Amino acid sequence: MTEHTVGDLAARLGVTPSTVRMWGTRYGLTASSRSSGGHRRFTDDDVDLLERFHQAVIAGESPRQAAADLTGAAPIPSSSGGPGGNVLAVPGAGRRTRGLARAASRLDEMAVEDGVLEALEAMKGVAVWDEVVRPLLVSAGEQWQHTGTGIEVEHLLTQAVSMALIRYTAGLPELPRDKAILLAGGPHEEHVLPLHALRACLAERGIPSRLLGPRTPVAALARVAQRTRAPGVLIWMSLKDLAVEQELAHLVKSHRTLRLFLAGPGWVDVQSVHGARSDSLAGAVDQLVETWAGRS
Ligand code: B12
Structure with a gap:
């Protein structure tokens, strides 16, 4: 009988080892044997079960339900789940x-x-x-x-x-620490999810960034940019805020080589000479990769 480690199984399914371990603790889908040192060892049957679980989850089945269907056990109650409500319609969704x-x-x-x-x-x-x-x-x-x-x-x-x-x-490989790009929501902006996505995509490319979060005052951003010698700053705004533009002049003077990027629908009607526009996640990643590579 072949025995597989957590790493073998993770590589086979294209997920991280921590995801495989989490399936064990959260849904009870763990290895049926252990090595003499106490490490999980998956049998061929375990691998088959986890492959089918993975496929069901990708197909949109609830992980709890998929685990219950495959093992014949009662579904583990969800700590946050709840019945009721219409399903959110997403036209053309995969x-x-x-x-x-x-x-x-x-x-x-x-x-x-x-x-x-x-x-x-x-x-x-x-x-x-x-x-x-x-x-x-x-x-x-x-x-x-x-x-x-x-x-x-x-x-x-x-x-x-x-x-x-x-x-x-x-879970991505460790990044260099110097001259991280700064990412921030505008001073009255709660929306920052695109910045989480941007930070992840920059990390995939080996670029460090600091996410200062929602409602970041421009003066604070300027201080951090000066202190850390950040080569680039990107400010996200989903909502229009015409007053911000006047504050950008001070920010771009934080240090000589700083480049400023303005992203999100909130900037559409803002005329600004201080920053370049970023129109998409892929575009922003390219702009910031180039900025970081040219840091001095
Ligand atoms: C999640 C969300 C929230 C969360 C935000 C949490 C967080 N931490 O981010 C919460 C619940 C807090 C929230 C609050 C509010 N929200 Co809100 N929210 C959203 C939602 C659903 C997603 C926001 C988001 O991440 N957008 C990112 C993408 C999905 O937006 P996009 O417009 O498609 O992006 C375009 C470009 O920007 C670009 N792009 C996309 N991604 C990226 C990434 C990068 C890096 C780049 C450069 C470009 C880029 O491509 C797109 C096409 O060109 C949007 C719906 C929406 N369509 O955005 C509403 C939305 C932005 N919210 C809205 C509103 C009105 C509010 C509230 C005022 C009221 C409310 N709904 O409670 C408050 C505002 C608080 C404040 N002062 O900021 C409206 C804004 C309308 C407007 N323009 O005035 C929206 C559009 C919903 C709607 N259809 O009416 N919200």
């Missing part, structure tokens, strides 16, 4: 997005978080953001706009997607 929409609609935070993490490990940041996560966010925003309902789904998505992006970023 399988993964439909699965996540179902999980978000039943308020199953862990299933959304695990599903996004699994997608990141399989597809990488830009594709997951553009093809899987962004359609969900746009639909959640539209539902709220048109019906005034579903704000709880928007909050749950925010929490689960941020956590998945943070976990994914933390």
Whole structure:
């Protein structure tokens, strides 16, 4: 009988070893034997079961339900899941997005978080953001706009997607520490999810960044840029805030080589001579990779 380690199984399924361990602790799908040193050893039957579990989750099944169907055990109750509510409609969505929409609609935070993490490990940041996560966010925003309902789904998505992006970023190889790019939400801006996505994509490319989060005062950003000699700063705004433009002059003088990028729909009507526009996640990654490579 062949025995497989956590690393073997993770490589075979295209996920990280921590995901394989988490399936064991969270859904009871663990190895049926142990090495003499106490390490998990998966049999061929375990591998087969986990492969089928993985396929079911990718197809949009709830991980708890998929585990119960495969093992014949009663589903493990969800700590955050709940019945009721209509499923968030996402026009043209692929399988993964439909699965996540179902999980978000039943308020199953862990299933959304695990599903996004699994997608990141399989597809990488830009594709997951553009093809899987962004359609969900746009639909959640539209539902709220048109019906005034579903704000709880928007909050749950925010929490689960941020956590998945943070976990994914933390699992990537260690980054250099010097001259990190600065990422911040505008001074009155709560929306910063695109910055989590951007940080993950920069980390995939080996570029360090600091995320200062929502509602960052421009003066604070200028101080950090000067103190850390950040080669680039990107400010995200989803909402229009015309007053910010006047403050940018001070920021761009933080140090001689600083480059400023302005991203998000909030900048559309803002005339600014101080920063370059970033129109997409892939475009921002390219701009910042180039900025970091040219740091002096
Ligand atoms: C999640 C979310 C929240 C979360 C934010 C949590 C967080 N930590 O980020 C919470 C619940 C806190 C929230 C609060 C509010 N929100 Co809100 N929110 C959203 C939602 C669903 C996603 C935001 C997001 O991440 N957008 C990123 C992508 C999905 O946006 P996009 O427009 O498609 O992006 C375009 C470009 O920017 C570019 N792009 C996409 N990704 C990236 C990434 C990078 C790096 C780059 C450079 C470019 C880029 O491509 C797209 C096409 O050109 C949006 C819906 C939406 N369509 O954005 C609403 C939305 C932005 N929110 C809205 C509103 C009104 C609010 C609130 C005022 C009220 C409310 N709904 O509670 C408050 C505002 C608080 C504040 N002062 O900022 C409106 C804004 C309308 C407007 N323009 O005035 C939206 C559009 C919903 C809607 N359809 O009405 N929100």
